[in-house]
Amino acid sequence: MDDKTKVDPEQNNEPQKEQQGEPGQEIKPAGKYIRMKPFAFIMMIIVLILATSGVTIFALTFGEEKVVEVRTPTHSEFQKLFNAYDEISKGYYKDIDTNALVNGAVDGMISALGDPYSDYMNKEEATQFNESISSSFQGIGAEIQEKDGHIVVVSPIKNSPAEKAGVKTNDIIKTVDGKSLDGMTASAAVLLIRGEKGSSVTLEIQRGGADKLITMKITRDEIPVETVYATMEKDKIAHIQITSFSDNTYKELLSALDEMEGKGMKGLVIDVRQNPGGLVNSVEDIASLFVKTGEPIVQFEDRNGKKEVVTAKSGRKVKVPVTVLIDGGSASASEILAGALRESANVKLVGEKSFGKGTMQTAANLPDGSNLKITIAKWLTPDGNWIHEKGIQPDYKVNYPSYASLPYLSPDKALKEGSLSDQVKAAEKMLKAVGYNPGKADGLYDASTTVAVEQFQKDHKLKVTGVLKGDTTYALMEELRLKIKKDDPQLKKAMEIVKTEIK
The missing domain is CATH 3.90.226.10 (2-enoyl-CoA Hydratase; Chain A, domain 1)
Incomplete structure (x- = not known):
């Protein structure tokens, strides 16, 4: 065995680890010692004590209240981040929320990836996310994602309030209770959209590039995760x-x-x-x-x-x-x-x-309860x-029938004889699809439309007013949803193909 690697018999019988040096410095192997005379050794100790005291006095006199350990960052590229944090900490005119700054920094890194499917969730958002994969949660029941700075619906959940209200795939949710979602992450949007069963939320939705937004007031419910x-x-x-x-x-x-x-x-x-x-x-x-x-x-x-x-x-x-x-x-x-x-x-x-x-x-769940999805x-x-x-x-x-793409009708808005709008035109098409004759679907709520609505109200045991509002509007949209489900040309075609293959 080479003398340089021998273990000193008078020391612990464990091999010595290499000493740690700064990047670029030579790391000296353990087991080599500097020999000097006793007087010289004592003088060196005194000098070190005085030097250390001087540094400490300087730090306490001219430094900040806390003595900060200075170390080289593991990733030198983060020095800019540390510098920015220091500048904000000492110069911003208000008290800062440290957690908010850190969350924002991580969120910014994820956003810089330009990937709508990578996401950072703070502790509150992560809790919501974990609830969504449990047996049930409370909300409107729609899968969303961030795309090109917008919150886009991937799909409503079957039998959810969102599906029943008429939320559709590729709808862009522009606002929630008047608050804009543009530029917001999907996780942050979920926090606004979700809520307790029985509470309501108002969404403004853009569909198919139309300039005019659709307003939907949806009552939240328990969303069972039955798949x-x-x-x-x-x-x-x-x-x-x-x-x-x-x-x-x-x-x-x-x-x-x-x-x-x-x-x-x-x-x-x-x-x-x-x-x-x-x-x-x-x-x-x-x-x-x-x-x-x-x-x-x-x-x-x-x-x-x-x-x-x-x-x-x-x-x-x-x-x-x-x-x-x-x-x-x-x-x-x-x-x-x-x-x-x-x-x-x-x-x-x-x-x-x-x-x-x-x-x-x-x-990945992070130690503070936040979550990183990449x-x-x-x-x-x-x-x-x-x-x-x-x-x-x-x-x-196989396409869905044209009436499956009719826009949502606002139950809060009364449509009655003399009304003229796109909402009236959509209502006329809905009535015709479910078996009532409102006359020409031209957007004018005329006498024929009133008669058709009155008959619909009679058949569904609703108060007969001839006015399309509230429960009548909800009932009409639900009738259309059931018709779409019943007619379902895609399912019929799939069954037809299977039937030809049955031996």
Whole structure:
């Protein structure tokens, strides 16, 4: 053994660690000692004591009230941030909120990524986020995201107040109770939109680039996080809707399949319309029910181009013919499922082009209770297609009926004979769609419109006034929603395709 690495037998028998030096300095190995005469050694100690005392006196005399430890930042690029903080701390004309500054700095870094799916949530926002993935929460029930400085609806949750009020995919929420959301993060917007059951919130919404905003007053409610709904349609074709992918979705789907198989299921339509996505492991388990064991479900690609291919697991398999319904509200995990089933199981897609979100995020809880969500990878379909901002085109394109896109009617505004507006025109089209004759849909509330409204009120046991307001307006919009659900040309087409494949 070399003498330089020997352990001194009179010292602790643990090897000495290297001494730490400043960047660029030589680090001297342990075990080397400077030998000097006793007098010289004592004089050096005295000098060190005096020097240390002088530095301390100087710091206490001319420095600030606190002695600050000076150290080199781990990341030198953050020195600018420290300098800015120091300038604000000593020069700003008001007392500062340190937590607000730190949160703002982290939020600014995330915003600088230019990625609408990466987000920083302070402690309050993170608490709201965690509640949203629990069994239920209170609010209006709509999935939103920040896009190009605006808060955009990805999709309303099934049977939620937002869906019943007429909130639609791609609506831009401009204000909440009069407060502008422009430039706000999605997490901050959620704090304004959510609230206690029974309370109301007023949204101003921009739809389809129109200059005129739609005003909606929505009563908040309990939003249960139930994600699977199953019904048996005619010809023993099951219709199973998946509204999001959560921890329990796979188990919910297995139960639904058991129920449908018990009723003699011969075919299946999987419906992920208006499904904004969710947990990746949930959709991987679900896709494995339909894709042959070992076949690819999805690929993940990191920033270095390294790919990880996820393949279908063994176990239970669905053996009846299947189609999948998609639309503009089908995003992320919904698109993973649609891409996997089409490319690895030859399942046909029906409906409209999907949303187009081809990235995956992970969330990390920080020590103070805040949360950092960042995009960590692209995801690709089994054939290697990246659908980000492009979406997935269905094999069979089927549009919703025109009356499904009619604008929201404000229940607070009375429409009556003599009124002339776009709202009247929309109301006339709604009446006609649900089986009443208001005359020509020209935006003029005339005698024919009054008669149609009176008949509608009689049929729905409402006070007969001939005026469209309040409960009458709500009832008309609900009747239209039920008609859209009943007619559903996309579901009918999907069932037609399944029927041809049943042996």
